[in-house]
Amino acid sequence: MRTTLTIDDDVAALLERVRKRRKLSQKAVINEALRSGLKVIITPARLAKPYKTRTVSLGCCFVGELDDISDGDFERFSGLHWENPLHERDTS
Secondary structure: OOOOOOOOHHHHHHHHHHHHHHOOOHHHHHHHHHHHHHHHHHOOOOOOOOOOOOOOOOOOOOOOOOOOOOOOOOHHHOOOOOOOOOOOOOOO
């Protein structure tokens, strides 16, 4: 089959590089590139294996329920102190 193609400059440069490297005709390079590309397009993609996250037990919660703050009882948190281990302590 004969047809006329308008090829972008970057694609033409790649085709020319492949043609020189493999010492093939322009027709052979274009046919090979089209065959390879069309095989990729029509082949269904394989589904990736689903990622699974392992669970880890963090133990019991020492402050009761953290997800219900509607009762407004913040007094139960008053005795708690958390210190950031990455923050330098004031030793003065």
